[in-house]
Amino acid sequence: xxxxxxxxxxxEPAADQKARRGKxxxxxxxxxxxxxxxxRICQVFSRRGFNxxxxxxxxxxxxxxxxxxxxxxxxxxxxxxxxxxxxxLIDVIHCFEHTSAQAVTKEMILIxxxxxxxxxxxxxxxxxxxxxxxxxxxxxxxxxxxxGDSPKVEAALAMFSxxxxxxxxxxxxxxxxxxxxPT
Numbered sequence: 001x002x003x004x005x006x007x008x009x010x011x012e013p014a015a016d017q018k019a020r021r022g023k024x025x026x027x028x029x030x031x032x033x034x035x036x037x038x039x040r041i042c043q044v045f046s047r048r049g050f051n052x053x054x055x056x057x058x059x060x061x062x063x064x065x066x067x068x069x070x071x072x073x074x075x076x077x078x079x080x081x082x083x084x085x086x087x088x089l090i091d092v093i094h095c096f097e098h099t100s101a102q103a104v105t106k107e108m109i110l111i112x113x114x115x116x117x118x119x120x121x122x123x124x125x126x127x128x129x130x131x132x133x134x135x136x137x138x139x140x141x142x143x144x145x146x147x148g149d150s151p152k153v154e155a156a157l158a159m160f161s162x163x164x165x166x167x168x169x170x171x172x173x174x175x176x177x178x179x180x181x182p183t
Contacts, residue, residue, distance in 0.1 A: 023076050024053060026098050026105055027083070028175050028183050029068040032091040033059060041068065041092070044085050050074035054107070054172025065093065067183070071173045096183075098175045100149070103183070108147045108171045109157065110135070114164035115142050123163060130156040141166065 031037045038057060045052055054071035072082075079097065086095040098105065115123050117139065127134060127144045130152065136143035146156040150173070157168065177183040 024071060024073045025076070025079055026103075026173050026175050027068075027070045027072065027086075027095060028098055028103075028177075029070065029086060029095045030060070030093040030183075031066050031068060032093070033064055033066045034091050037066075037089075037091045038068070040089055041070075041086055044082060044089070045070075045072060048074070048078050048082050048085075050078070050082060054170070056172045056174050069173055069175050096177075098177065098183075102181070103175045103177045105149055105173050105175045106147055107150060107153055107173050108145060109153050110169045111144045111146070111157065111160050112136075112166040112168070113142050113144065113160060114140060114166055116140065119163065123160070126156070126159045130159075132156065 029041065031041075042052065050072045051074060052070055053073055054069075056069045057066055059065075060067050083095050083097060086092055113123060120142070123142060123144070124134065127146075130146050131148070132144050132146040134142055135145045144160070146153055148156075153170070157165075175183065
């Protein structure tokens with residue numbers, strides 16, 4: 001199974017979207033690498049009124065299994081029920097919610113900026129400040145890659161908003177449990 005990255009782009013500010021949808025949660029799901037598993041898992045979230053904010057799926061070290069990291073938002077009252085329902089699906093090995101205290105959570109964003117040579121040094125300073133990299137550079141534009149936790153990615157995006165942002169692509173969260181705990 002090849003990695004799947006799904007992102008959404010909306011004209012509504014991200015902070016307003018998050019407030020409207022409720023608290024965000026990060027789930028890690030180990031599944032059999034079989035067709036149709038993703039669809040069955042997504043149906044559980046849809047029936048319970050949870051929105052999938054980000055989804056990353058990739059084959060694990062063992063090609064028989066895939067790891068799904070799902071960022072969701074919705075009423076926290078129903079979260080335990082969703083985790084139980086997902087865990088009962090035939091191809092699901094286990095499903096866990098991860099908090100920042102228990103796991104390392106990162107994401108990546110690519111930001112394409114319209115950037116004249118006169119503005120380039122300021123854009124490069126912002127990139128350096130956030131530990132990012134310039135991955136493409138033309139006389140009139142540049143693409144910057146920023147990795148980190150969600151607040152860092154949001155802060156970088158806010159700083160780059162002083163330029164004309166042509167487009168963004170965001171991976172969604174990936175998560176790994178700290179220490180010896182399995183993800």
